[in-house]
Amino acid sequence: MATLNVALVGQGFMGRTHSNAWGQVNRFFKPPLQAVMHTVFGQAEENPKLFADNWGWKNHTTDWESLVRSPEIGLVDIVTPNYMHAPPAKAAIAAGKACACEKPIAGSLSDAREMVEAARKANVKTFVWFNYRRCPAVGLAHRLVKEGRLGDIRHVRAAYLQDWADDSVPLLWRFDKSLAGSGAHGDLNAHIIDMARFVTGQEIAEVSGAISETFIKERTKTSGVSSGGIVSGQAGSASKGPVTVDDAVLFLARFSGGAVGSFEAARQATGNQNRNTLELNGTKGAIKFDFERMNELQFYDATLPRAVQGWTTIMCTHGGDHPYVGNWWPDAHLIGYEHGFVNQAYDILRVLGGQEPTFPIPDFNDAYQTQRVLEAAMIAATEGHSVKLDQVK
Numbered sequence: 001m002a003t004l005n006v007a008l009v010g011q012g013f014m015g016r017t018h019s020n021a022w023g024q025v026n027r028f029f030k031p032p033l034q035a036v037m038h039t040v041f042g043q044a045e046e047n048p049k050l051f052a053d054n055w056g057w058k059n060h061t062t063d064w065e066s067l068v069r070s071p072e073i074g075l076v077d078i079v080t081p082n083y084m085h086a087p088p089a090k091a092a093i094a095a096g097k098a099c100a101c102e103k104p105i106a107g108s109l110s111d112a113r114e115m116v117e118a119a120r121k122a123n124v125k126t127f128v129w130f131n132y133r134r135c136p137a138v139g140l141a142h143r144l145v146k147e148g149r150l151g152d153i154r155h156v157r158a159a160y161l162q163d164w165a166d167d168s169v170p171l172l173w174r175f176d177k178s179l180a181g182s183g184a185h186g187d188l189n190a191h192i193i194d195m196a197r198f199v200t201g202q203e204i205a206e207v208s209g210a211i212s213e214t215f216i217k218e219r220t221k222t223s224g225v226s227s228g229g230i231v232s233g234q235a236g237s238a239s240k241g242p243v244t245v246d247d248a249v250l251f252l253a254r255f256s257g258g259a260v261g262s263f264e265a266a267r268q269a270t271g272n273q274n275r276n277t278l279e280l281n282g283t284k285g286a287i288k289f290d291f292e293r294m295n296e297l298q299f300y301d302a303t304l305p306r307a308v309q310g311w312t313t314i315m316c317t318h319g320g321d322h323p324y325v326g327n328w329w330p331d332a333h334l335i336g337y338e339h340g341f342v343n344q345a346y347d348i349l350r351v352l353g354g355q356e357p358t359f360p361i362p363d364f365n366d367a368y369q370t371q372r373v374l375e376a377a378m379i380a381a382t383e384g385h386s387v388k389l390d391q392v393k
């Protein structure tokens with residue numbers, strides 16, 4: 001079988017999920033290319049050798065610039081903080097490599113635009129890891145909408161709520177605008193904007209009513225390297241630095257197909273640990289997804305006789321009927337967070353091997369459309385007026 005040498009740039013939280021994905025994909029799936037875990041980049045103080053040995057990378061390096069240009073590499077996979085997406089992506093693309101990048105595509109709209117332009121000029125394949133598209137329940141929601149089972153979509157209600165960011169959490173890169181671009185907005189709204197676009201098949205045409213808030217204005221400065229989770233690094237000293245991003249952003253949206261929607265991202269929504277939710281109400285039916293119960297999709301069929309209408313909980317765990325799961329365990333043996341990443345690695349290998357992905361997979365240009373919505377919402381929040389997306393390029 002043809003092989004594809006993969007280079008991974010970064011070895012934090014996403015470094016672990018992607019290493020797991022590249023390691024598992026050829027065991028559970030039969031893509032047209034075999035992924036070879038060629039080289040991982042980490043910063044010297046992170047001990048890239050230890051990481052490489054643990055996860056099965058053949059080589060390790062502290063020099064990402066040489067790595068992304070190496071003639072031995074076919075795909076460069078980027079899992080660094082948002083400000084560090086564009087530099088390795090543009091270098092890899094200039095060297096003719098296919099490039100995969102974590103979400104949001106970049107920390108700023110201008111970085112994202114440059115990445116799209118570079119990929120267009122070089123005519124290379126690109127991918128962005130909006131991994132929730134690869135949950136079987138989200139895939140089923142996409143199919144139900146496409147088959148017309150919901151009729152015309154009237155309402156989109158999306159929220160991504162977490163509660164990890166209390167005042168004990170130090171000043172990670174996630175709280176620094178120059179490194180992250182934004183806070184909960186780019187981190188969490190990016191996911192639900194992408195998911196809403198994917199499931200409805202509609203673009204967001206206008207945003208309004210946006211609110212951005214930073215509840216905790218300063219945090220203890222930190223030192224040290226990623227421990228592989230969201231909260232990592234050690235509190236370096238008692239001194240504090242300013243938080244320059246949002247803790248929460250909410251906004252309203254009009255969709256190209258006539259639906260109206262609401263979006264909410266928050267990191268201090270106590271009681272909601274990883275509640276990534278999407279609800280759609282259409283003229284013929286409705287769906288609800290909640291990542292905290294990721295194996296299930298709620299479906300309401302309004303075409304049934306009124307006497308028997310009601311919410312149905314569908315376990316999306318049946319091979320053949322539900323996407324991806326047939327490659328995992330026997331029917332009804334649940335899957336988890338990491339499987340979305342392996343499923344995405346499979347679809348990347350399908351595309352690079354000349355096949356169609358299981359579902360549309362976002363490339364840089366697709367992720368740029370999500371970034372435009374993020375930008376429009378920030379303008380709406382800052383300037384206090386509605387913003388039409390055709391004004392945000």
Ligand SMILES: NC(=O)c1ccc[n+]([C@@H]2O[C@H](COP(=O)([O-])OP(=O)(O)OC[C@H]3O[C@@H](n4cnc5c(N)ncnc54)[C@H](O)[C@@H]3O)[C@@H](O)[C@H]2O)c1
Pocket residue numbers: 009010011012013014015042043046064079080081082084102103104129130131187225226227228229230232
């Ligand atoms: N898809 C998802 O669900 C999901 C979840 C979490 C994070 N992410 C995204 O993944 C990316 C990385 O997040 P993370 O949680 O893995 O971060 P992390 O802090 O755990 O790891 C970041 C890695 O990048 C390296 N790095 C940092 N600054 C660097 C620099 N200047 N040059 C080279 N390397 C540098 C670090 O050494 C570390 O290996 C972000 O874009 C984030 O938004 C996506």
